Amino acid sequence: MGGDGRVQHPLTYVRQKYGMSMDELARRLTLAARRRGLIYRPDRDRIYKWESSRVKAPSGDYQMLLADVFGVDQDDVVRYGWPWWLPAYETPHPFTAVGSRSALLEVLVALEHPDRRAFLAFTTGALVGTACGWATIEPERLAGALHGRRVDATLLAWLETRTEELRALTNTSAPECTDLIGALLKTTIRLINTGVYDAPVGRRLHQVAASAAQCAGWLHFDQGEHTHAVRHWNGALHAAHAADHRDLGAGVLSDIAYAANWLNQPSTAVDILEHARTRTHSAAARSLLDLRRARALAALGDAHNTGRALHSAEKELDRARPGAAPAWVSWMSPADLTIDAGRCWLDLGQHQQAEAALAEGLQLLDPARARTRSVMLAYRAEGALARHxxxxxxxxxxxxxxxxxxxxxxxxxxxxxTTLEHFAPHRAHPAVADLYAFAAS
Incomplete structure (x- = not known):
């Protein structure tokens, strides 16, 4: 935040964190260019245009030089894009009543100002630290709010019902659900902040907020909006902690870990999932956590522990009682276990085993789960290509x-x-040429 409360551009935040004026940053960029044998002489006006967003993004060369100045890996520049690769991170809130309120207020601000500039959210170390804090800190007792109207019991029951209905809808009608979940989440956070309620009602309100924020996080993640996804998941984690709902909190952590693995940070995912599993009660929840841990371990090339995690996931899913799984993991099925096992084998180079698992899992998968189907088809295509x-x-x-x-x-x-890019070496093959023509249509 700036001194006047406005959100700063990430470049402004980083520059000031390093104690640089615009002139100093321009000087360092000139030196970085010279080290690369380039002739660039930026001035403070150019940097001002970047920070004020008068220029949508610096050129590729300038981003390369900025990464040199701030010590950022060039691969991250390509992976995250401007300005998300800048090391401008927020500090996680503590698991206290004030910290949870602040985390939910950040979600509320993001809902009311969806076009505001936002940072990358948290460092990987901060994400792991958040998971550790969730696992070790006991929630404080909820106290009734000191101002506002008493929370209406009928409205609260309505919010609980609508939240679970919207959760189910996100599997098949994700884009259309975004505004609905946002409206429900705003209402719930305002009730938490201004309503009058006792401890049991407070826990129910926080559980609604946690469930809605978790769903919203997935919707943002599906649209590639990783900053907003993590902000919502962080708010969900704090709300679940305040509600003393450990399984729901573990589910939120598993989503954060899944996103970390998706963004090629499997070590972070493993660390988060280890903390998440320590406080779960549901067998279905433990199965999902084990399965996502297997995915991360496979990405790290750890075949032995991948196999152990997959075996544990299968055992826990067998223990799960039908109809007893928490809502956030009610979709978990043998199809998910088989499909994700296929992705693990693919990462470990066991292509025939991967194909057998992916084919079986896709056959078992509920046809309504189109997003999961599209992802797994991409994995299966990758495997077929690896088998030539x-x-x-x-x-x-x-x-x-x-x-x-x-x-x-x-x-x-x-x-x-991205899967199509893997076919580039075979562009001359008629089948690949037809595929590229279809993709361009």
Missing amino acids: DLPAATSIACEALTTARATQAARCIQLAD
Whole structure:
């Protein structure tokens, strides 16, 4: 935040954190260019334009030089894009009544000002630290608010019902649910902040906020809006902690870990999931946590512990009682276990085993879960390509792209497009040429 309370541009935040004026940053960029054998002489006006967003983004060369100045890996510049690769991080809130209120207020501000500039959210170390704090700190007792109207019991029951209905809808109608969940979340956070209620009602309000914020986080993640996703998940984690709902909190942490693995940070995902599993009660929840841990371990190339995590996930899913799983993990099924096991084998280079698992899992998967289907088809196409089966790979990749586009989820579309890039060395093959022509249509 700036001194007047406005949100600063990430570049402003980083520059000031390093104690640089605009002139000093311009001087360092000139030196960085010289070290690379380039001739660039930026001035403070150019930096002002970047920080005021009068220029949408610096050129690729200037971003490279900025990364040199701030010590950021060039791969991160490409992976995250401007300005999200800048090391401008927020500090996680503590698991106290004040900290949870602040985390939810940040969500409220983001809902009311969706176009405001936002930072990358948290460092990987901060995310792991947040998970550790959630696992070790006991929630404070909720006290009634000191001002406002008493929370209406009928309204609270309505919010609880609508939250679970919207959670179910997000699996099939994600883009259309965003505004509905946002409106419900704003209402709930305002009731938490201004209403009058006792401890039991307070826990119910925080549980509604946690569930709605978790759903909203997934919707933002699906659209590639990672900053907003983590902000909502952080608010959800604090609300679940305040409600003393450990399984729900573990579910939020598992989402954060899934996103970390998706963004090529599997070590962070493993650390978060280890903390999350310590406080869970539901067998279905533990199964999902184990499965996502297996995915991260496979990405790290740890075949032994991947196998152990998959075995544990299968055992926990067998223990889960039908109808007893928390709402956030009620979709967990043998299909998910089999499909994710296939992705693990693919990462570990066991391509035949991966194909068998992915094919079986896709056959078992509920047809309504199109986003999961599109992701797994992309994985299956990748596996077929690794086995040098071009006809099968192109056919599956075409289906993956068609399914991803139908979902309207940026995450799914981006994965399908990335899968197409793997076919580039075989561009001359007729089947690949047809695939590229279809993709361009």
